[in-house]
Every structure is written in C-alpha cells, then in structure tokens.
Amino acid sequence: MTNADRAELRSAADTVLARLVSDPTGTARLREDQWRAIEALVADRRRALVVQRTGWGKSAVYFVATSLLRARGAGPTVIVSPLLALMRNQVEAAARAGIVARTINSSNTEEWEAVQAEIADGTVDVLLVSPERLNNPDFRDRVLPSLAAATGLLVVDEAHCISDWGHDFRPDYRRLRTMLAELPAGVPVLATTATANARVTEDVAEQLGTGAGADALVLRGPLDRESLSLGVVQLPDAAHRLAWLADHLGELPGSGIVYTLTVAAAEEVTAYLRHCGHTVASYTGRTENADRQQAEDDLIANRVKALVATSALGMGFDKPDLGFVVHLGSPSSPIAYYQQVGRAGRGVEHAEVLLLPGREDEAIWKYFASVAFPPEELVRRTLDVLAGSDRPLSLPALEPQVELRRTRLETMLKVLDVDGAVRRVKGGWTATGRPWEYDAERYAWVARQREAEQQAMRDYAGSTACRMEFLRLQLDDEEAAPCGRCDNCAGARFSDKVTDGALDAARGELRRPGVELEPRRMWPTGLAAVGVALKGRIPAAEQSFGGRGLGRLSDIGWGNRLRPMVAPGAPDHPVPDDMFSAVVTVMADWARGPGGWASGEADAPPRPVGVVTVASRTRPRLVESLGSRISEVGRMPLLGRVDHAPELSELHVSRTNSAQRVRALHEAFTVPPALGEAVSQAGGPVLLVDDYADSGWTLAVVSRLLLRSGAKGVFPLVLAVQS
Template sequence: MTRTDASDTADLRAEADSVLARLVGDPGGTARLREDQWRAIEALVADKRRALVVQRTGWGKSAVYFVATSLLRAQGSGPTVIVSPLLALMRNQVEAAARAGIRARTINSSNHEDWDSVQAEVAAGEVDVLLVSPERLNNPDFRDNVLPALSAATGLLVVDEAHCISDWGHDFRPDYRRLRTMLAELPPGVPVLATTATANSRVTADVAEQLGTGAGTDALVLRGPLDRESLSLSVLQLPDAATRLGWLADHLHELPGSGIIYTLTVAAAEEVTAYLRQCGHTVASYTGRTENADRVQAEEDLLANRVKALVATSALGMGFDKPDLGFVVHLGSPSSPIAYYQQVGRAGRGVEHAEVLLLPGKEDEAIWKYFASVSFPPEDLVRRTLDTLAGSPKPLSLPALEPMVDLRRTRLEAMLKVLDVDGAVHRTKGGWVSTGQPWVYDAERYAWVAGQRTAEQQAMREYAATAGCRMEFLRRQLDDEQAAPCGRCDNCAGSRFDGKVSDAALDAARGELGRPGVEVEPRKMWPSGLPAVGVDLKGRIPEGEVAFRGRGLGRLSDIGWGNRLRPMLAAQAPDGPVPDDVFQAVVTVLTDWAKGPGGWARGDQNAPPRPVGVVVVPSHRRPQLVRSLGARVAEVGRMPFLGSLEYAAEAGGAPLPQANSAQRVRSLHRALTVPPELAEALTSAGGPVLLVDDSSDTGWTLAVAARLLRRAGAEGVFPLVLAVQG
C-alpha cells in the first residue's frame, strides 16, 4: 500500500467511525467500528466488492450497511436498496437511519398508496435508503415498471436476513430467490452486501452461490463466532402444561426487565396471555392474527417497558430490536435449533445479562408434526400444474388454478414461486403462465431438505436433554468452529431456577386450560372455481342453507384441551366410544352455548329455536367415536337421535382427500347424501338439529352437510365438534 493509499484508507475509516457515532447517538464521537465491520465497509465502499456477513445477533450488521450507505452517497452513488423481510424490521431500520441523517423510505404491501411519491423521491435523489419487501420483487407492476430503473440507479444492494434465500435452511422464502434477477441487472461495480445471523455452513455456501459471492468471484465472506456473552441459557423440565403456566405466573416478576414469551401456536399465545393477565401480569398477545395496528402498539409498549412481556408466536421474530430486552422464555420447544438461536437472540443485545429459558412440553412433538413445513409437492402435482398452465389460452390466477391442481392455495403459491425462479412459469398481471422452458424435478434435493427438518427436530430433543454446555450446543448446530463452553448456562454454572409452583397458581392454570369451548365459524361463501370442476355452486351460500355458528370442545393447537384431543384424534389412534371425561366437557360446552349469546336457552325473542334432534357426520376413520358422541348428546339433551348422513356408494370406503377448498367441496358434494329415513325424520322433527362430528379443519364438511340438511327439511343446523384444527 502506498502512502497515499494508506492516507485515503485512514480518512475513510475516520469518516466511517464518525457516521457510526451519529448512528448510535454518541455525541462525543468515541464509537468505533469493529474490525470485521470495517473490513466489510471497506470492501463495499473502497473496492466495490460483494460481501457476505454471517455474524451473531446484536453484532451490528445494520451499522455496516448504514455506514456504507452514507459513505457511498458522499461519493455520488445512487440509493441503497435493502431487501428486508418484515415490516417490524423496516420500522426499526427507518428510525435507525434517521439518527445518522440517512433518509430512508419503504415500499411494501402496507403502503401501496405511497409508492408513486416514494418512487418520485428516489428519482429526484431525495432518498438514501429504500427498503423493499421480498414479495415486491415478483409483483408484476413492481418487477416490470419499477425494478429495472431501480436496479440501474442502485448504489448498494443489501439482502438482510439472507438465510431466507436458501431452501437448505429453516426459514426459506421463495420470494427471496427473485434476487437472482436483480443481481443480474445491476450495473458492473455495484457492491452487494448479504447479512444473516442464522446460517450453518451449508446455508452459508448456498447463499454465497445464489448471490454470486461464491468462490472465484473475489468476494469477502466474514463469518464470526456466534457466542452471546450476555445470554444465560437454561432448560426447566416440568410435568405438564398447567405446571408450566403456574410456574410462569409465580416467577415472571423475577425475570430481569421486560421480555418475550414464545409459544408454538396462536391458540397457546392467547391462552397464556389470558391466564397471565388473570394473575395480575401486564402482558399482551402478538400473533399472526393480531391486527397490524395492534402489533405496532404491542411493539411500542414492549420497547417502552409498559408491559412485562409480549406473549408471541414466531410472528415476532426477525427484525424486532430492543437492546435492553431482559429475557426470552419459550413455552414449548421450537422444532429447529437455528430458529431457536434466532429467537433467543432478541435478548441481551444492550445489557450485560439476560435470561433465556426453555420450558419444553410433552405436546411439542405433536405440534411440530401438525405444523410441519410442507415439503415441495410430488412431481405428478407439479407436472399437472405446468400442464394446466401450458394448456390455458390466458394467464390463470391462484383462485382459478387452485381447483384444477388439487393443492391448497398457500402451498400452490409457494410452489409457483419456486417454478418462477427456475424459469418454468412466469407471473403476469393476469396471473400465472407457462414459459414452455424444460424443468427438472430435483427429487434428491427435496428429500434432503425434508430429512433436514427431521434432523433439526432431533437436535432440539438433544438440546433439552444435554448435560453439556447449551450455548456450545447451539453454536455447533450453526457450524461455529470456535464453539466452546460458555460458563454461564445452567449446565455450566448451575441451575438458577427451580420447579416450585404455588397451589394457587397451579389451580388457576388448570382452570384456565380446562375451560372447554371454542366457536366454530360457519362458511358463508363457496370457494372460487367450483364450476370449473363440475359443481354448480358459487358466491354467497344462501341464508337458508348456511349453518349457525357452532362450537368445539377445543383447538388441536392449544395446550389445554388440545393436549387431550391430539392423541385421541391422531391418524393411528384406535376408534372407540367417546371417553367419559371428554363427553362431560362436551356437556359443559353445550350448557354454556345454550345460555350464552346465540344460544337457544336465553329466553328472549331473538334466541334461535332449541334443537329438536341430533344428526352425525359419517366417519370412515372414527365411526364409533362420532356415533357414540351423537347418541350420548341426544340422550343428555332429551331429544331423538335422528341418524347419520351417508356417503354415496360410488364414494367408496376410503376417507375423502384433504385437498384444497374447491376439490374438497367437489368430493363432498358428490359423496355426502341424506338417506330417505333421515329426510323423513328431519321433516317430522320440525326444527333445527345439532350436527355432530369429530373435528373441523377447513369447515367445508360442516358447510356441505348443513346445506344438505337444510334442503332436506331441517330448520337450522348447529355444528358441534370435538376439535377445531388450527
């Protein structure tokens, strides 16, 4: 290096440290970049290289791209484009950028009305950082009208949470693979930065390859140690869900500061929130069902320490940044150690000590199985989709394509995004079209990914049971070559928590979890595309054919009645009469239902008529369970058991396929019938009926059955099921 080169480098480093000081709010200007932060910035700004940074949560990856942005903009470069996965992350980053005098704007699904003004500001040079959600990259309007000009003007491309690119990883998102197109369209010499905290060696190599930062491209790969010195990891084994809830109620106030309690399901998050509030704790729920405005409010309340904890699903994950977060508790074990490491990394970023506690449950594995990531569809379904698109004279939307290929919409959309990146299909304004390009089904890769999910679940079992250092275990799962005992976890330094639970907390938890009853919302609209599969039904279900709002004993995804119902309704479970404890809980549900809103025993003029009989849905898998439940409900309700719907002879004896909505309704429409003796009983009964089944997943069985019963003479249908799935 010449003297001039050395001087230029020193000046650039000084300016970089000055930007960092503004970014972190250090008026004294004493903040200094870490050596690897500076190496990444130098590669991007001085050498215009591509870099992949794999560093632990809290290391300061965002500082790299904000400092680099400031320096590149000072050199006259165009704006930085950050591809960012979550709105929460975008909000945090816009605020962080403002502290450093960096003007940041966003384009995402929640601010479509601002797109034109944001694009105008970018064109006028008034924006330093544009944050874009990965889904925008394949939106036809954005891809065709905005992305080309944006790619041409970009001064730095940043791919945040870059592990989402790799389908070898736990959090693969097909939209991220569209980045290949953007990378190919970048002008020569535009630097690219990819960042992540959760990537093992295989994911790192895959991301590097897909981003063009692999071997032979003169790229910089910075992979640091993943230890988090502030985190103290612990596992507490407790006998059941009620004990775990009671423990939380007794000990939540002892945990430092404010934090996050993660649950595996939405239902569990809502249960835990209700129980902890009942016990006097200030907590809020944060799930995929939470409205966006309520999410923002919950985040602000936690940031300001107005709540002790958010009780959250994985919806609160990447991007939430609270430096003084004092604890993360998992009520139930995630299915992946990499996902677990990512979530616990929310804690302890700006404090010396934070507690991380896992409370595993016996139901965890059943929930893993229930919510298992759906693998890439089998080849015959993929080929059917490609053939359907190839044979269509016009683009097909998801609602139009769904009934033709027998895949649920979310799985169909994910598959199409992969096929799009692979060049086999293309998304246009009118929907999806076939490109006619040859495509190879990579069965070996898809099988490996499915096997990786199984291996990750086994690793989580081993994490909970290990007698060794827990942080070392997690670091080795991420292929951290510097992994060593931490000296802080419960196995290294001794347990900091005991399993004592007060009688009062335990009784309250049992009462909360043992409370039966959930609502079953009736279907009110037929799925799109039924005429295309030979069923002449569409639009709104007529009022005279729709079911009343029903009831279920519990959700399969909750930690109360779900724990009792999951093994009983498992595919391999033996059939048999309804157990007494389950039936007694059903009686409680019926009693509360009859007396509550929408019930028939309220005594006012708006109450619906009382049911006059019981009808059951025929079951291939559990006929004894369903019929015994219906008969006992009729007996306890002092009304006749009217009989059962039947499957048509041509439907055969096999269970109906669990297909997408249109295919499910098509199968039910052809298979379910009202036998003559049941039709006669309905006419004679002269009133509404209770319709009994073991479970409700999509709600279409109840909807089709209700339509048949209403058309056969029932004056109303009240669905009653043991379990609501989801």
C-alpha cells in the same frame, strides 16, 4: 486507493457511526470487522457476506457504507428486508444518521407512487423492499430494471432466508439472482445474517454470487452472546408449564418475550397470564398490523411484562434491553432457536433464556414438515393446468384444479418461477414451456436436514453439556467453548416447583372447553372449472348457525387429548366420560351465551329439538356414542345419521384446499328418506354431531343437505377443531 485515502475514509466512517448511535462526543468507533466490510464495499466495490451475532451492528455497516457511497455520487442503497418490524426499525435508525430511507411493502401501498417519484428525483438514500416485491409483475417489469441500473449498494438483510428456510419460507429471496445479474459492474453487494452455519454460509454465498469466484469477503465472527444465560426447565405437562410461567414471570428481569409454537397456544397463554394478574399481550400472525405495532411499542416502553408471541415476532424486532426470552415449547431447529433468543440481552449485561419443552412439540413439528415442497405429481399437474390454459390463471382460478392449499400452491409457484418453469404476470401465472426437472434429491436433502435439526433440539433439551456451546457448534462456530453461565455450567437458577394455586388455575384454564365454529358463508371460487355448479354467497337458508367444538388440535390443553384420538390410524373408541362431561359444559355455555338458544335474547334461535350424526368410516363408534349420549343428556331424540352416498365406495377428500374439498364433498353425502322426514317433522333446529372439523366444509355441505330436507336450522357440534 492509497493508505492515506483509506485512513480518511475510516475517519469519515466513524463520524457517520457517531451520528447513527447518537453519540454527541463523536468518540464512537467501528469494530474492526465492521470497518473491513465497509472498506470492501466503499473503497474496493466488492461483495461481502457478514455472519455476526445479533446486536453486533450489521445494520451499521450498510448505513455507514450508504452515507459514504452517496457522498461519492453513488445511487441509492436497496435493502431487501423480510419483515415489516425490521423495516420500521431501519427507517428510524437511518434518520439518526441523516439518511433518507423509504420503504415499499404490503402495508404502505398507498405510498408506492410517491416513493417511486422520490427515487426518481434522487432524494432517497435507502429503499427498503420486501422480497415479495421482487416478483410483483408491475414492480419487476417497471421499477426494478431502472432501480437495478441506479443502485449504489445492494443489501440482502437476514440472508439466511435464502437457504435456511428455502422454499418453505421466502422463495422470493431467490429472485435476487435476477437483480444481481442486472447490476452494473462494480456495484457492491452486502449480505448479512446472524444465523448461518457453514452449510448455510456456503449456500448463501452461492445464491448471491458471493462465492470465491466473485472475490467475496466473508466475515464470520464468534456467535457467543455473553449476556445470555441459557437454561431448560423440564416440567411434566402443559398445566405445570403454565403454572411455572405464572409463578416465575415476575422474577425474570425487565420485560421480554414468551414464545409459543402456535397461534392458539399464544392466545391461550395470554388469557391465563392475564387472569393471574400479569400484564401481557398476544402477538401472532393473526394480529392486525395496527395491534402489532401497539404491542411492539408497549414492550419497548416496558408497559407490558411480556409479549406472548409466535415466530411472527422474530427477525427485526429490536429492543436492546429485552431481559428474557422464554419458549413454551421447543422450536424445531437450533438455528431458529438461536435466532429467537438473540432478541434478548443486546444492550444489557444479563438476560435469561429459558426453554420449557412440551410433549406436543413433536406433533407440531410434524405438521409444519408436512407443508414442504409438494410431490412431483402435484407439481406436474400444476404445470399441465397452466400449459393448457389460454390465459393467465390466478391462484383462486388455479386452486380448484390442483390439490394444494393456497399458501402452499403460491410458494410452489414462486419456486417454479425462479426455476424458469412459470412466470407471474398481470392476471396470474403462466407456464413458460421451458424444460423443468423435479429436484427430488434436493427436496429429500431438505427433509433430512429438518429431521437432523429436530433431533438436535431434542438433544439440546436433554443435554448436560454447555448449552451455549451446543448452539454455537450447531452453527459451526469454530470458537465455541463452554460459556460458564448456563444452567449446566453454573447450576440451575430457577426451580421446577410450582405453587398449588397456580397449578389449579392452569388446570382449570386448560380444561376449559369450547371453541366457536363460524359457519361457511361463501363457496370457494372456481368451482365451475371442476364441474360444481356452486358459486358466490351461500344462501342464508342453506347456512348453519354458528357451531362449537370441544378444543383445537393446536391447543396445549385439550389439543393434547384430541390429537391422538383423531390421528390417522388411531383406534376407534366410544367418547371417554370426562371428554363427554366437557362437551356437556360446552353445550351449556353455548346455550346461555350470546346468541344462544337459552340466552333470553329477543332474536335468539329456537332450541335444538333433535340430534343428527355424520357417517364416519374411521371413527363410527366415537361419533355414534357422542351423538347418542348427547341425545340422552339433552332429552332430544336421535333422529338418524347423514350417510355416505351409496355409489361412493370410498370418500377421498383432499385436505389441501377448499375448492377440492367441496368438489369431493358436494355429492358425497345423502340424507336417508327416514331422516329427511324426521328432521322435517321435528319442528325445530337439529344438533349436527361429528368428530372433527378441519376446513368446515363437511359441516357446511351436510348442513345444507339437512336444511334442504326441511330442517328448521342446524347447530354443528364437534370434538376437535383443526385451528
């Protein structure tokens, strides 16, 4: 292409940009690196990796390139995009540039056939697909080959997902190797991300085939965000952090996001801030799609001061005038932190970014680290089960035979699929029989990286140096320099003081006890495969009533008290007085609340007439003291204890999936004859007391035993609830 041709192409590119950004004057101009990327894709049909800060305009590169390529007869652009919010924003942005965009993802299954027909007719300019689609058997075998053959440009958005989270987040991204291999020669490829250090950049380049051997263009810009003012507010406990939010939320500019580390914390903080008069909404992985969309719209329209969100609100959410991001608890990685704070200040001159670290952060980090790639023996077990089956096995069918939680099992299978050891087909998964080696060195390296990233976040919170420079150095930004804006450069802009009223209200909120426990109603699927003759719906006569717990382990209130108490190896003590007082409050609220035995409702269950405890090998003093004191305060007899089966020398209950738990538990307990007679003659329901409810299966199995022994009903009561 001649220089004159390139000049004409640049002019056409700027014209498309003006439409994209709704510039009626037509004076909008591409950044120099934007043009370099577009030129590489359109004029030279090269592969490019663009690492630029959030808000730089990476989406403009692929939309402008799409328009130019389509005008020259190229096929549609395929964008692999990780989050639904990102897809919604991109479809709207494409329309502004006159580009017809469609999407195939889990939320619009009813539209897939119509979208595929439009693609076949050539009326679609951009197809956005979630990475999970790449390994859907029907899409992979029926749609992907023809799509790869017709693609004019392949875009991998948020490409750091390939490396930065690896098998922990989106192993489906690694399926892109297959699609890249099937692309016709000369089809350009663009990978974009805002959060990649040198390690990640190199890995993404290798994964996507955009390394030096492929003559790739790598465009990496400075990662400073001149609008962001970073700060850390150190506060002594969760109550002070909640109170600080209540006192200072109104001082923060515009509207923004308050990030929490867990769903429970998001819901807890939302309830408290609403109680204090703030207009906020919760946004988590538990939020329904329609409610998520409404919450996003409310924040964009400034109808709420903040969304209190988990990482479910992250990549792809675009509000240019977002005025602040506050983290109530520290993410475990500076890369994740930079990604989330990059939501703010994209279209305003100043935005506040504040971190309020908490002592519970490390326990939450530890939990998420525990769900990394499984040890080799579990992987081999899975491969053996698949190899021994004469048919594909679905996740529900495979789960009872492998000690892995379903989400972790599925993630592992996706990695094995990419490695060629298994294959997803209609009906489930099969083993390919190909040799496979457990990459222990890689997984150990990933674990070391996680530990290093956690230490970096500890260092960030305690640093006296420039905070933006710290983050940029973590991202290997060679142009990192003191920002002059953060609290360490320019002085703190927010006091750590809180008002007495807000602190009292926060303490009241965090001390408010009580978590509902829904009874198990269905047995896990596949139990017959492991020799357990239970299936389908649990008969109503064998189900407990709904139960109660004192608090969730993930709460920022009671969770901080309960986590050390039920941690492995924790000393066994009688229940503390203040904790028992809170349990009494839970029971009183339970009795008087909806469906409670003292509610006065016509169909209210009878009042419990006795107390039964569950045998515990690790915390017998805690459980027995709790049951005994409830018996005294409630003036109910302590009827006895459900024991471990005599032939059971040691109870090993898998904490991985429901089928394995039920397999271990269904014959693990026994109702002694004296207890069976006592519950049968008690003439009413019993209160079943235990220390901890994780999956709820221990309570379900023990309740079933008591009901089959003649109990007239079972009310489960525990101290700690896992989630």
